[in-house]
Amino acid sequence: MKNVFNFIRFILGLSLLVAMVYLSLSNMGEKYCRLSELTVEMDENAFVTKEVIVDYLIANTLHPDSIKLDEVSFRSIEELLIHHPSVKKATVYSDMNGKVFINVDQRKPIVRIQNEKSGYYLDEDGLRMPLSTEYTARMLLVTGEVNTLEETDLFNLIDIIHKTEFLKKQIAQIDVKDSELLMLTRIGEELEFGEIKNVEEKFEKLMLYYEKGNSQNKEYRTLNLKYKNQIVCTKK
Numbered sequence: 001m002k003n004v005f006n007f008i009r010f011i012l013g014l015s016l017l018v019a020m021v022y023l024s025l026s027n028m029g030e031k032y033c034r035l036s037e038l039t040v041e042m043d044e045n046a047f048v049t050k051e052v053i054v055d056y057l058i059a060n061t062l063h064p065d066s067i068k069l070d071e072v073s074f075r076s077i078e079e080l081l082i083h084h085p086s087v088k089k090a091t092v093y094s095d096m097n098g099k100v101f102i103n104v105d106q107r108k109p110i111v112r113i114q115n116e117k118s119g120y121y122l123d124e125d126g127l128r129m130p131l132s133t134e135y136t137a138r139m140l141l142v143t144g145e146v147n148t149l150e151e152t153d154l155f156n157l158i159d160i161i162h163k164t165e166f167l168k169k170q171i172a173q174i175d176v177k178d179s180e181l182l183m184l185t186r187i188g189e190e191l192e193f194g195e196i197k198n199v200e201e202k203f204e205k206l207m208l209y210y211e212k213g214n215s216q217n218k219e220y221r222t223l224n225l226k227y228k229n230q231i232v233c234t235k236k
Contacts, residue, residue, distance in 0.1 A: 033064040033072055036099035041106060045137045047086035048106040052134060056084055064100045077102070085130050088123075110162045112139055113154075115146040124162075126155040140168075144176035153196045157181075160203060166210070167203065188219075194226035205231060 038050050057063040062080055064072050074092040081090035081104060089105040109121030109129050121129040121137070140161065142154070161167045171191070173184040183191035193202060202225045209223070209231050224232040 031069045031098035033067050033069055033094065033098050033100050035063070035065050036101060038102045038104070040104045043108060045106070045108070046135050047132050047137070048084070048104060049134070053081070053102070053104055056081070069094060069098050072100075086132060109137060110139065111158045112137070112141050113146055114141060114143050122151075122155055122158065126152070126159075140171060141173045142176065143173065145178070146176050148179045149176060149196065157196055157199050160199060164203070166207065190222045192222055192224040192226060205229075
């Protein structure tokens, strides 16, 4: 008899819990959304701002404010945001009261490519990113006959520069002619790098030169890195 009584209590408790969840979900669906928090992961660049995201959602009729919670598709909002050319990742969610939270990570370009016809960025993943009408970033610039290079080879070289603090501070621009690179430094020296071959060896040679090879701090017009195991310097 006691077991029957306990079973009935269990069934009643479970039924009550289901009813409460149902009522809660029903009431939740009747609540209206309001955008409570929008965060954008920032670095030194500002390709995406809160204002840009809000305007983008409004323009695509997916801004969640004043819409019933059960009529909003957070997945659709995330997919829309990810298709923005400056957005890498987006997460959208809400609480039980209809407060909507949006977290956005912007893409991070590491180089600007400017060829004869158009310009674009390459981001940290090696993917193309269009120039922004909202913001122009100051970063390494590649100009000239860029189309003569394999983009993967160019990105691998740029990635080394970007991840090496000394090279990142030193090299301001790369000009391409006949598939060879001429690097312009911030101190005025030109680096004749040649083709994108033996990249690590050339950079190691350059780093060693700046650390130990030019002990008298002489100023040169060009440093030619194309020859194996040596740097040919041309005076100003």
